Amino acid sequence: MEKSYSRQTDLKWQQKWHETELYKFNVDRIDDKLYCLEMFSYPSGSQLHIGHWYNYGLTDSWARFKRMQGYEVFEPMGFDAFGLPAENYAIKTGIHPKTSTDNNIKTMQQQLRSMGAMFDWDYELATCDLSYYRWTQWLFLQLYKSGLAYRSDAPVNWCPSCQTVLANEQVVSGQCERCDSEIVRKDMNQWFFRITKYADELLADLDSLDWPSRTIAAQKNWIGKSVGAELTFFVSDSELSFTVFTTRADTLLGASYVVLAPEHKLVEIITTPGQSAAVQEYQLQARKQSEIERLATDKEKTGVFTGAYAIHPITNEEIPIWIADYVLASYGTGAVMAVPAHDTRDFEFAKRFNLPIPRVIKAKDGSDDSLPYTDYGIMVNSGQFNGLSSEEGKKAVVEKLAETDAGKFSVNYRLRDWLVSRQRYWGAPIPMIHCDKCGIVPVPESDLPVELPFDVDYKPKGKAPLTTNESFYYTTCPTCGEPAKRDPDTLDTFVDSSWYFLRFPDSNNELEPWNRQLINKMLPVDKYVGGPEHACMHLLYARFITKAFRDMGYLDFDEPFLSLTHQGIILGPDGKRMSKSKGNTILPDSYIEEHGSDVLRLFLAFGYAYTEGGPWDEKGIKAVARFVERVERLVKHVNQLKKTASKVTTEVGKAEKDLNYVRHYAIKGVTQDAERMQYNTCVSRMMELTNALYKYDLNTEVKNVQLMIDCIRDLMLIMAPFAPHFTEEMWHQSGYEYSIFNQRWPKYDEAALVLDTIEIAVQINGKIKTKLDVDTSLNKAELEKLALSEPQVIKFIGDKSVVKVIVVPKRLINIVVK
RNA sequence: GCCGAGGUGGCGAAAUUGGCAGACGCACCAGACUCAAAAUCUGGCGUGGUUUACCCCACGUGAGGGUUCGAGUCCCUCCCUCGGCACCA
Numbered sequence: 001m002e003k004s005y006s007r008q009t010d011l012k013w014q015q016k017w018h019e020t021e022l023y024k025f026n027v028d029r030i031d032d033k034l035y036c037l038e039m040f041s042y043p044s045g046s047q048l049h050i051g052h053w054y055n056y057g058l059t060d061s062w063a064r065f066k067r068m069q070g071y072e073v074f075e076p077m078g079f080d081a082f083g084l085p086a087e088n089y090a091i092k093t094g095i096h097p098k099t100s101t102d103n104n105i106k107t108m109q110q111q112l113r114s115m116g117a118m119f120d121w122d123y124e125l126a127t128c129d130l131s132y133y134r135w136t137q138w139l140f141l142q143l144y145k146s147g148l149a150y151r152s153d154a155p156v157n158w159c160p161s162c163q164t165v166l167a168n169e170q171v172v173s174g175q176c177e178r179c180d181s182e183i184v185r186k187d188m189n190q191w192f193f194r195i196t197k198y199a200d201e202l203l204a205d206l207d208s209l210d211w212p213s214r215t216i217a218a219q220k221n222w223i224g225k226s227v228g229a230e231l232t233f234f235v236s237d238s239e240l241s242f243t244v245f246t247t248r249a250d251t252l253l254g255a256s257y258v259v260l261a262p263e264h265k266l267v268e269i270i271t272t273p274g275q276s277a278a279v280q281e282y283q284l285q286a287r288k289q290s291e292i293e294r295l296a297t298d299k300e301k302t303g304v305f306t307g308a309y310a311i312h313p314i315t316n317e318e319i320p321i322w323i324a325d326y327v328l329a330s331y332g333t334g335a336v337m338a339v340p341a342h343d344t345r346d347f348e349f350a351k352r353f354n355l356p357i358p359r360v361i362k363a364k365d366g367s368d369d370s371l372p373y374t375d376y377g378i379m380v381n382s383g384q385f386n387g388l389s390s391e392e393g394k395k396a397v398v399e400k401l402a403e404t405d406a407g408k409f410s411v412n413y414r415l416r417d418w419l420v421s422r423q424r425y426w427g428a429p430i431p432m433i434h435c436d437k438c439g440i441v442p443v444p445e446s447d448l449p450v451e452l453p454f455d456v457d458y459k460p461k462g463k464a465p466l467t468t469n470e471s472f473y474y475t476t477c478p479t480c481g482e483p484a485k486r487d488p489d490t491l492d493t494f495v496d497s498s499w500y501f502l503r504f505p506d507s508n509n510e511l512e513p514w515n516r517q518l519i520n521k522m523l524p525v526d527k528y529v530g531g532p533e534h535a536c537m538h539l540l541y542a543r544f545i546t547k548a549f550r551d552m553g554y555l556d557f558d559e560p561f562l563s564l565t566h567q568g569i570i571l572g573p574d575g576k577r578m579s580k581s582k583g584n585t586i587l588p589d590s591y592i593e594e595h596g597s598d599v600l601r602l603f604l605a606f607g608y609a610y611t612e613g614g615p616w617d618e619k620g621i622k623a624v625a626r627f628v629e630r631v632e633r634l635v636k637h638v639n640q641l642k643k644t645a646s647k648v649t650t651e652v653g654k655a656e657k658d659l660n661y662v663r664h665y666a667i668k669g670v671t672q673d674a675e676r677m678q679y680n681t682c683v684s685r686m687m688e689l690t691n692a693l694y695k696y697d698l699n700t701e702v703k704n705v706q707l708m709i710d711c712i713r714d715l716m717l718i719m720a721p722f723a724p725h726f727t728e729e730m731w732h733q734s735g736y737e738y739s740i741f742n743q744r745w746p747k748y749d750e751a752a753l754v755l756d757t758i759e760i761a762v763q764i765n766g767k768i769k770t771k772l773d774v775d776t777s778l779n780k781a782e783l784e785k786l787a788l789s790e791p792q793v794i795k796f797i798g799d800k801s802v803v804k805v806i807v808v809p810k811r812l813i814n815i816v817v818k
Numbered sequence: 819g820c821c822g823a824g825g826u827g828g829c830g831a832a833a834u835u836g837g838c839a840g841a842c843g844c845a846c847c848a849g850a851c852u853c854a855a856a857a858u859c860u861g862g863c864g865u866g867g868u869u870u871a872c873c874c875c876a877c878g879u880g881a882g883g884g885u886u887c888g889a890g891u892c893c894c895u896c897c898c899u900c901g902g903c904a905c906c907a
Contacts, residue, residue: 191906214901217822221903228907246907294905301905326905336907344819345905414906535902606843607830614830619844626857627843633858672834681832691842698859761838766888768838778857806887811837816887 005632010725012599014116016031022739023118025074025132030521034071035225036063037501037561039530039538040078041112043104043126044085048111049578050570050586050604051531051617057601058567058610058679059529060117061471063675064721067118074522076504077112077119081128083493084162084178087426091459098454108785111589116597116724123505127496133428134449135503135513136496139545141431141442141604148194148548149420151440155330156419158186163460164423165190167492168416169222169537174294174323185287191421191430191489199223199413204542210563212611218535224414229398230333232406235270236309237317242266245332245412248342253382254360255337256350257320258310261329262286266743270750279323286325294325301326301349313406314383314397332412340372347372361390418541420492425465427457427490435477435484435779444478447765450486464488498541501525501560503550513554520556528561529677530567532768539564564573565677568613570604572786575615586616598723599625605679605722627683628726631690631715635730637697638708648705655696656704660752662692663711667748668720683722689715716745761812764796768812780807787813 017023038059041052060075067073086097086104093100093402105126112119125132143149156165161181165188170177195202203223206216226318228247235241244258258268262283271279282304293299303324310321327336328343340350340357345507350357361377376390385393401407421430429450431443443450466488467473477484499513505522506514539561546560571577572584581587591600603624608614652660693711697703713734720727720740731740758776760783761768771794774783784805787793793815800817807813 212823214822218902221821224903224906226906244907248907299905324905326907328906331906338907343907345907348905412906414903429907532901609831612824612831617830617844620830623843630858669834678832681842684832687842695861757836763838763888767888771838806837806888808837808888812888814837814887 002630003632005598005628005726005729007596009729010114010116010592013725013728014113017739020739022741023075023120024122025120026072029072031593032070032072033074033522034063034066035074035505035522035525035529036066036527037076037504037525037529038499039528039534040080040497041108042080042083042085043101048108048115048588049099051578053115053588053600053603054570054608054613054636055529055531055567056117057114057115057597058605058677059527060115060119061601061605061679061721062527062529062674062677063118064724064741065745066716067741068743070621070744072490072516072547073118074123074505075120076123076125076507077121078123078125078500078504078507079108079116080497080500081105081126082133082427082490082492082496084424084426087424087458090426096454097458098128099573101126101426114592115601118129123504123507124768125503127493127500128426130449130451131510132507133452133496136428136446136491136499137397137431137443137448137450138513139499139549140491140495141448141738142552143193143446143548144432144442146548146552148197149191150194150445151189151191153187153189154192154419155185156188156190158184158188160184160780162424165419167419167420167494167537169418169494169540190419191432191487192419193495193544195418195541196413196415198544198547199225199415200411200546202415202540205543205559209559209561211561212532212564212566215532215539215564215566222415222536222540226412226414228412229394230408230410231313231337231398231401233310233313234322234335235266236311238270240266240270242310242335243333244335244337245410246337248339248390248394249397249407250364250376250379250385250388250390251339251342251360251710252397253385253504254339254341254358255312255319255377256340256356256358257322257338258324259324259327259336259338259346259349260306261327261334262323262325263329264323264334267306267323270306270308275305275307275438279306287653291327301345301352303349303353303566305353313401313404320355322349322353323479330416331414342372344372344374364389369371380584384546403813418544420490420495420521421487421489422492423462423464423488424460424490425452427493428452428496429466429472429538430487430491432487433475433484434478434487435480435482437482438477438479438484439504440535441477441479441484452490460723464490466490494537494541497538498545499549501528501542502546502555516556523555524557524559525561526563528564529567532566561587566611567610568611570608570613571615573616573618580618593620595625595628596725596793599628602628602683602722606678606683610677610679624683627687627690628723629717630694631686632726632730634690634693634697635712635716635734638693638705638712639734641703641705642709645703647702649702650704650706652704652707654756655700656707657752657755659692659707659711661755663714664748664752667714667746668753670745671745671748674721679722682718686719686722688714716740717743717746722792758810760810762790762793763812763814764793765816766814769793769796772813776810780809783807783809783813787815 038056063073081101086101090097090102140149157171158165159176159181161179171183174183177626203225206219226247228245229249230243230245232241303322306321308321309318312319338346340346341359342361360381362380363377379385379393381389385396388396398407398409429452431450433441435441453472454467456465460467473486475484475486502514502519506518542560549555574584588600603621606624607620666685666689670682673681680752716727716730728740757770757773759773762770762772784807797817802815803818804816
């Protein structure tokens, strides 16, 4: 047999789909819309790799499945085109980022088209296009206007290799997310987005989302809510006071000293002359520490006594004030009350410096008298609070202090504001102007875009490259008209990607970033598919931007992505992550050339649990190629039978019923499993139906050809989302009307799934002893009677007596004997 | 340490959510076709024991307990792997 599926088939149908505009989104059907989105591509130097196929190809299969179910599917594609890799490549090779990015986009467009996905290219966007980033700048201005973008002096994360600051989210255990360089802390004046304003809502709304639990957990961890109280301590012999944050107000009576962060503002004021040399030395040491040193949790506690004392707010006793680097200036109030008996860190510190360790909580059942004791318990040695549980005490102590304004309930978040400025070239310029007279002035919206100049020396020098382009950098103040300077920093690329899903449905709108009525209908995104590595970056930022623009009145929904799936990672054949340096990279191109793109797509569907991924397997792709050929032979064989079979029947006997059962079982299985993106079992069901058809053909002399035709028609339909070119070709060869993707998804018939007889298991005391073919029409009592009269069963029961019989229709009968 | 996801044949994996563990496929073994090979087709394939064979028996989802007529699935205690957070008060 001449094979009729190949790479040529792909190209032929891609051409036809393109000419007939088959996948063009029809806005008139917006009420049936389904927004299916894959995380857009980063056009790096290399080409589409297996990971892209795994993400885009199989999400496209899901989208096609939805299309056949009658949805008007919106599946756009674009490019996250600003960013460091293009710039670093430029520094290395001298090729301008714009040149290399434009080239890469062209290559990737080509490759994405060759995948044969339904992407509607009319909506394509690239974040580095002026038509896109002018609206990114607009976004910035709106955030600025509403107080959500602000400039501040703060200790920031500086990557000495990338020569730029980074957001907290881009620092991974003290190292740069991109280049693994050790991060340095620097005090700099930078732009921030006030994401912390939404901390509580970002946390609370997580529970309403159909997202993987690990991603929800990661965001919860990252936001890091802690509920507690702020308590005020006065400095002895002074009017000065400071507050501490604690989640364990019930342990207040056990506070035997307090600790300020070395950077705490009060330190200079309260330190006694005798201690000032030691304190200054310690502050200097703390500042010099690298991020990695500071994060080490196993190092010995260090600290210095300030010489000053605080007044305990309940006992009025004097307790010493220390400084130590285990207290972070950036969290809570930068000061803690130390309760060494009930906190492991305070305990270590107190041991080291011989500070008192009074116990004020005992275990509820009195069983644990070891220290430190960090669980909840009963308050002891706490005067009027004695006998209260920790839970009660946490309230009672704060309420007591509140009487004198020395305490209030309070919530703290680990989440920090999002640092968005970068001292790099290849990004959207920040639309702000620095004027000596007027201060920081926003660029008027009518002056947007602030165009990124082409002619810039982008080699890193520790300051923003845009300062080297004088005609960009030097400008006039829009307020007073005097000479002024543009902000030379560019926006974090995560700003670009934090709103692209809002732009897609209206990506050609030149008057506004999006039309409100339109996106209120098009969004939220119904299904979002991409890697899990964005859990606390892109996925968090996008939620923040959505909520912020909702509050500004530009859109009416609360969350951007209702349902999220993370595809797994396809590893190299060696089981390691694919990388050029390891030489274990698998490129899709040669497989597509050899087998056609559908074989690759089907293999990715069949070979892995979608959310798990796994090592590349050369043999697997052969197996799937074999399956595709097997289907092709079958289609051709039956099309032949249609014309030439001399002896046919329309009767439906046992063999026909069995075949029809497999057919409807397959339809049902694929319908359910495709819905939840469990693609491997979808392909299994198709294989079973194929096998059943072969078996029927082989074992049946006089065939019900019409049934075979119907089965194969359904097989082509359920296979279509996973092998779009192949099935379109088979559909065509079978004489059906173009296109298979305009067909409705087949429905399964529950009646066909009920067989006349079924094999059920018979257990004695829960162990399977035999199996019976029974009529499915039998009721429970009849089944029980039948089982008990079965010779095998009688033999097993022997002289024991039957205590109980459990009958589960269509499954099993369990006879309990004693 | 806290949070999340996992641990099932030689391998990739399934299991209608408490009801026949291992579907589907890979690899392997045997057979058919063939001069031969490839391709294709048919059958076998968790482990151990027993048996000439058909059969039969026992064991089996990381380990150990428990609930239940019945547990891969629920509960408790551990072990291991991966991911997130972490001197966060």
